[in-house]
Amino acid sequence: MSFPYPISSDYAAHVARGDPGIDLATPVGVDLYVPRGTWQVSLSRFITRADGSPSYGETMEITDGILRLGFAHLKRRGYALGAMPDPGKVFAQTGDTGNVTGPHVHIWAIKGGVKVDPTNIEALQEVFEVAQFTDEQAKMLISLIKQSEEDLQAKPGAIPGKLRDLAKRVKAIENAGGTPHSHKVTGTAT
Numbered sequence: 001m002s003f004p005y006p007i008s009s010d011y012a013a014h015v016a017r018g019d020p021g022i023d024l025a026t027p028v029g030v031d032l033y034v035p036r037g038t039w040q041v042s043l044s045r046f047i048t049r050a051d052g053s054p055s056y057g058e059t060m061e062i063t064d065g066i067l068r069l070g071f072a073h074l075k076r077r078g079y080a081l082g083a084m085p086d087p088g089k090v091f092a093q094t095g096d097t098g099n100v101t102g103p104h105v106h107i108w109a110i111k112g113g114v115k116v117d118p119t120n121i122e123a124l125q126e127v128f129e130v131a132q133f134t135d136e137q138a139k140m141l142i143s144l145i146k147q148s149e150e151d152l153q154a155k156p157g158a159i160p161g162k163l164r165d166l167a168k169r170v171k172a173i174e175n176a177g178g179t180p181h182s183h184k185v186t187g188t189a190t
């Protein structure tokens with residue numbers, strides 16, 4: 001998976017120092033978007049450590065109930081603990097808070113209570129790039145895909161024609177436009 005910002009410290013390096021995650025070399029103020037699906041804010045805090053060990057600064061974590069994705073050293077948190085921001089909304093902005101040598105975002109991923117390598121987690125791609133379709137377009141596409149699946153199961157011989165038809169209808173949905181997602185950070189977490 002490729003991120004729009006270079007990995008400045010990879011998973012292996014983080015594991016070696018007992019803090020599994022990755023660092024992306026983001027400038028201050030990069031918008032982080034809620035991925036598709038249903039996500040809830042599971043952590044929204046300024047995290048400091050009095051003992052002098054690294055602190056995360058402004059930190060947010062979101063979860064879809066299976067996966068937890070955490071983001072540290074933020075400039076701004078857009079939502080408080082428990083909030084359920086819509087997909088495509090900006091939930092935070094990158095920054096340089098906490099114990100850092102420069103602006104970056106530290107990211108962790110937790111599955112089944114265990115920190116895992118975030119590098120290949122697909123939802124992270126959408127965190128850095130707002131989904132290209134509006135919610136309405138996405139809904140139309142999903143129903144089209146479901147209908148196509150049923151059609152193809154009923155008539156496997158019709159696949160080439162069905163695929164051409166599908167491509168045409170996807171293009172029509174792309175061209176239909178719609179209301180763009182809001183990119184505004186709303187609310188102030190405490």
Ligand SMILES: [Zn+2]
Pocket residue numbers: 009014021022023105106107
């Ligand atoms: Zn880090």
